[in-house]
Amino acid sequence: MTKAIWTTDNIGDQSGKTVIITGSNSGIGKETVKQLAAKGAKVIMAVRNLEKGRQAMTDIKQEVVNADIEVRQLDLSDLKSVRAFSDTIHRDMTSLDMLINNAGIMMCPKASTADGFDIQVGTNHFGHFALTALLFPLLCAAKHSRLVVVSSIAHKMAKINLDDVNWTTRKYDKNKAYFESKLANTLFAYEYVKRFSSQPNAPRLTLGHPGWTSTGLQQHVSYLPLLNKFFAQAPKDGALPTLRAATDETAVNGDFFGPANFFELRGHPVHVSASSESKNQADGERLWSISEDLTDVSFAMPTPTQVAS
Template identity: 45%
Template sequence: MSNRDNWAAVDVPDQTGRVAVITGSNTGIGYHTAAALAKHGARVVLAVRDVAKGEAAAKRITKACPQADVAVQELDLSSLASVRAAASALKITHPRIDLLINNAGVMYTPKQTTVDGFELQFGTNHLGHFALTGLLLPHMARRAGSRVVTVSSMAHRIMAAIHFDDLQWESGYNRIAAYGQSKLANLMFTYELQRRLAAKRKSTIAVAAHPGTANTELTRYLPPFLRPADRLLTPLVVQSAAMGALPTLRAATDPEVTGGQYFGPSGIGEQRGHPKLVEASKQAHDVELQQRLWTVSEELTGITFPV
């Protein structure tokens, strides 16, 4: 595909008739992704944990773009019961789903567990999205050109590994390494999902993106020793959430995108800039690890995929 260096929100093609479900879309990158898709004609569903914040975000979008079609769906990715309930509601309310954007996430949280006993970052960022995708995928397979876009991070390279011997960090906890594990899992999930979709000759594709270094609420749990560097570097390398949303938007809408591609900013170190094709770590492409993670994820969530 053309890897032009100035792709922007204005390049999003007409999305009229398409339904996009975006997790964690009441703020930050998810919000700007939702606003851009709505502006270009998509029916957008803000799948969020806090419904009141979701409704406020929907109002901001429709105020800026009165013709926007925006709905809100309650979804707590840290609860498999909530994921199942949200998926059921989405399938009833929306006869078709064209885009599922797995955007929501938590970063560098103190040691916590989900309702189901999973380490919070792994449970929310990976397992919650794994389960949601598995539940919605049959609904998406009916739609030609449907896409699952999962948002990863440059952190998939930092202290990152899939700790199969202790996925839930029960024998020790490092919040940075745990976040890296969850973001590496996002990429491994994308690649394994794409391989399975292609094997079944499905029209749905799986694509990944990362926002670079963007100004969002994710940094609220930044470890104290990193905060001075964050304050120093923010004016130099951090881009707006709207710019951070561009790799996701390109992965979701560019007609030249193919399954298994990965998009990130074009600038130095992929920290900022317009979106382009980027490369994941060698570890992320390890097929044996991808398949092992898939099997474990099915066991932990109780969700099996139709591929």
């Protein structure tokens, strides 16, 4: 029996839903905006560069004429910007149907975020941790809301060093710093599922990884853009695991989607597994507590009165 292949035709009507997608001016994020807008969602593109974001919106609207999209500024490497973004969302909205934590950087030279975190774990994990915690009450206020974490198969190559998560004492290794940041995404996800899956109002969390997709992500590794031409899939295919994680109605808390073929590097999106490190409860709890301490943000379930009002 041949298994059905999941495509964008499987995405149901998204009308009436409001979705925030981080890092959506390019690559997988931009494609995700296009597909969700084409199915009727209102999409807020959360981008660090407004000019690039507006250009991406214009491109998308040429293909999806009635797309309901707006662009807002968010720099995940600066907690002030994360708070300012969240403030505008709280000012303008009473609930949020979906948050897709897509933005990312990979294997860039050693640098720090505005708050002194390593640039890779700071952008890929701490920024998203703070953003998600700040928007959590709005996600809890929407029925059947969803939180999507975009990780990478690279998480499987990591063992996280929680004694030096920001690479202050270790000799910097840009590859390992990326792998650890993507493991931080999956550790966060399974710790979240442990904490909130029994809470009926908390958003369902699903994960996706895009295999190997030709985007700007590979810019810091000289040979990767060349290899992209031979091995990588196009962003429209790389976005499918995220889109499935975002819209598959049968997905449950903690479901992870990635490409089916060639060691999960390409192909249609299927259920995949996270590494055993991702489910190490002691590491998950410790990362959560470090993240709360460093970002000074924590997740609070709204009280029944807050939900009702």
